[in-house]
């Protein structure tokens with residue numbers, strides 16, 4: 001059983017045609033210094049998919065989660081030796097070797113990414129830069145140590161370094177919302193900032209990339225014994241929280257409601273055949289103001305509250321019931337905040353819950369089989385306690401009361 005694939009769209013980008021890129025063989029002879037500050041030759045291009053934005057998290061740090069698309073424009077392979085992130089010019093993170101490869105996906109390939117980019121290939125690097133709340137930078141820049149296969153002196157050597165992608169950090173306070181669920185023991189699966197299915201759901205739509213689920217959470221509820229389900233894995237009634245009330249997280253206007261999709265049999269991902277729109281199953285989008293939208297997915301069918309587009313709801317109102325519709329293999333609530341009304345063609349923005357109690361954390365690097373099997377989750381409760389305006393991290397267990 002998995003709740004890892006909802007409602008994300010796998011990165012499915014067929015061969016990108018790189019046009020206009022300069023091959024080393026076609027470079028004109030140069031008598032000037034090519035690495036001057038005005039015109040530094042950078043055979044690996046870097047572009048951010050979104051501006052980094054801040055949110056305080058349950059580990060006491062501010063996480064800047066964003067992605068860089070790196071493209072090797074040469075006609076020869078380039079190895080990425082290291083990627084260094086500088087916050088206002090100070091090194092805060094260096095990734096290299098397997099550690100760098102583990103944070104990458106290669107565009108146009110389902111194979112595990114490697115740090116060698118063949119000619120013309122692109123990768124996406126999924127970054128998580130965690131800083132103290134009093135050390136939030138205004139800019140992030142990136143230093144790449146790279147090794148083109150042969151180099152092309154005097155235009156560029158191998159190995160070489162380049163500075164790329166200087167980004168402004170959005171230091172506006174993150175969106176503050178109320179609880180989307182009531183009760184205790186809500187296990188946060190697949191949220192910021194690990195390499196989860198949410199994070200990797202980079203959607204090529206309308207000619208651009210969108211990452212709507214960058215900060216999305218899948219909520220399942222642990223019972224008194226710490227289990228997600230008790231009984232047959234393929235029986236909805238084994239999941240005690242199925243049908244839990246789903247709440248408006250803010251005063252809002254209903255933007256869209258989809259409610260005619262049957263629930264899936266739990267225990268396995270649904271067989272293929274889902275359209276992009278069907279991935280979310282029965283879903284609701286609320287306009288919560290400020291250009292932000294709340295997205296709730298995989299609800300039970302039937303629109304039990306009779307929501308209509310344009311209707312206003314108040315924070316705490318019941319708007320539906322947790323279900324297992326769409327691209328879902330176990331009952332759960334998929335929740336995120338995005339910057340447009342489209343669940344797919346939008347950009348995920350960080351958000352914090354105004355108040356909750358952190359019951360504990362299922363170790364993120366450990367075995368999370370408790371979510372997949374009918375066994376008790378072991379919680380690390382060292383950091384348990386009341387939390388105000390924080391964003392949970394992957395593996396946290398929240399009591400909303």
Ligand SMILES: [Zn+2]
Pocket residue numbers: 005006007008190198216217218334335
């Ligand atoms: Zn999800």
